[in-house]
Amino acid sequence: MAALVALRVLGLFAGGKRAKAPRLPVTAMGLEFGNPLGLAAGFDKNGCAIQGLAALGFGFLEVGTVTPRAQPGNPRPRLFRLAEQRALINRLGFNNDGMDQLAARLRTSRRPVPIGVNIGKNRDTPLPRAVDDYRLGFAALAPYADYITVNLSSPNTPGLRALQEPERARELLGALYEDRAALERRSGRRVPIAVKIAPDFAPETLETLLCVLKEVACDAVIATNTTVERPGVGHLRTATEQGGLSGAPLGPRAREIISKVFKALPEIPIIGVGGIVDAAEAWKHLLAGASLLQIYTGLIYEGPGLVHTILAGLGDRVRATGHDDFASALSAARRNLSSGEEPNMVKLS
Numbered sequence: 001m002a003a004l005v006a007l008r009v010l011g012l013f014a015g016g017k018r019a020k021a022p023r024l025p026v027t028a029m030g031l032e033f034g035n036p037l038g039l040a041a042g043f044d045k046n047g048c049a050i051q052g053l054a055a056l057g058f059g060f061l062e063v064g065t066v067t068p069r070a071q072p073g074n075p076r077p078r079l080f081r082l083a084e085q086r087a088l089i090n091r092l093g094f095n096n097d098g099m100d101q102l103a104a105r106l107r108t109s110r111r112p113v114p115i116g117v118n119i120g121k122n123r124d125t126p127l128p129r130a131v132d133d134y135r136l137g138f139a140a141l142a143p144y145a146d147y148i149t150v151n152l153s154s155p156n157t158p159g160l161r162a163l164q165e166p167e168r169a170r171e172l173l174g175a176l177y178e179d180r181a182a183l184e185r186r187s188g189r190r191v192p193i194a195v196k197i198a199p200d201f202a203p204e205t206l207e208t209l210l211c212v213l214k215e216v217a218c219d220a221v222i223a224t225n226t227t228v229e230r231p232g233v234g235h236l237r238t239a240t241e242q243g244g245l246s247g248a249p250l251g252p253r254a255r256e257i258i259s260k261v262f263k264a265l266p267e268i269p270i271i272g273v274g275g276i277v278d279a280a281e282a283w284k285h286l287l288a289g290a291s292l293l294q295i296y297t298g299l300i301y302e303g304p305g306l307v308h309t310i311l312a313g314l315g316d317r318v319r320a321t322g323h324d325d326f327a328s329a330l331s332a333a334r335r336n337l338s339s340g341e342e343p344n345m346v347k348l349s
Contacts, residue, residue, distance in 0.1 A: 036326065048105070058113060060114040064151070066117065066118065067123075068098065071095065074095075080238050082233055087249050089238065090244055092156060099140040102117070103144060106141070119137035169213075177216060193220075194219055197225065220292075222294070223271070231245075258289045261289065270292075277306075279317075286314075287334055295310070
């Protein structure tokens with residue numbers, strides 16, 4: 001991807017300097033973030049452009065999805081633009097260099113912001129052995145990650161979403177938490193584990209999964225991955241392509257899931273992702289219950305300036321509440337929203 005090459009070059013010349021952006025500190029998962037806006041997994045799968053991406057002003061970055069063994073992903077073409085809708089359909093299929101290559105990069109890389117690593121299973125690993133792949137990924141990468149994301153929700157690896165079924169999720173997360181405890185005993189360092197979920201749930205299925213996440217004391221929920229539905233784009237010829245839809249049309253559905261997770265698990269941080277193309281959409285995700293945010297497709301369409309635009313817009317909204325800090329401003333805005341008031345800040349563009 002040409003953008004990654006340019007960002008690698010930017011990283012070489014940035015010298016640790018970062019774009020000026022409003023400081024909106026957030027504490028979540030026991031980690032400190034300079035601001036709530038992160039990069040979603042999938043953009044820099046192999047951790048090649050960490051310095052350049054951090055220089056754009058992100059508060060954190062998530063690399064991957066990475067699998068134990070390198071794999072090419074699905075056949076091309078596998079990425080389709082729906083430009084008028086600011087959307088993408090992808091069926092990339094976890095194309096990546098493998099966990100050892102990423103571990104080597106992270107081992108020698110300076111980390112200017114918190115780095116999450118998104119792990120998954122290889123395409124040819126049978127579902128009954130999926131736990132083994134996730135444990136391998138955790139063992140290889142947790143020592144170099146600020147948090148680990150367990151990707152159970154990509155629609156582009158056959159059978160992967162079956163891992164969201166309660167018993168399978170309980171088995172997988174239980175195994176990873178055992179490995180996390182062993183790592184903590186050895187190193188004295190606790191690595192948070194986030195779970196990335198799909199937007200395509202029947203209500204009762206989501207409710208059951210959230211019960212499992214509460215039971216195992218999940219450190220964070222990332223809501224959501226791409227959707228196999230086609231909200232607002234079904235009339236387009238490109239919409240018939242298989243894969244997950246991301247971008248602006250996903251926003252309302254992502255917020256619906258964020259809201260449900262927030263109501264069910266109010267103590268667990270939510271990383272809201274899906275359809276964030278400007279500051280207004282970012283603020284809506286936060287009001288719905290997100291503590292942190294991630295972007296990907298919006299960055300493709302709007303360019304690197306989107307990071308500063310969103311953060312500046314969030315800064316405006318914080319100031320409009322009359323509060324000095326981001327957390328207090330967001331809490332006040334949520335209270336106003338739940339009481340039926342419409343604070344002035346939601347009208348800001």
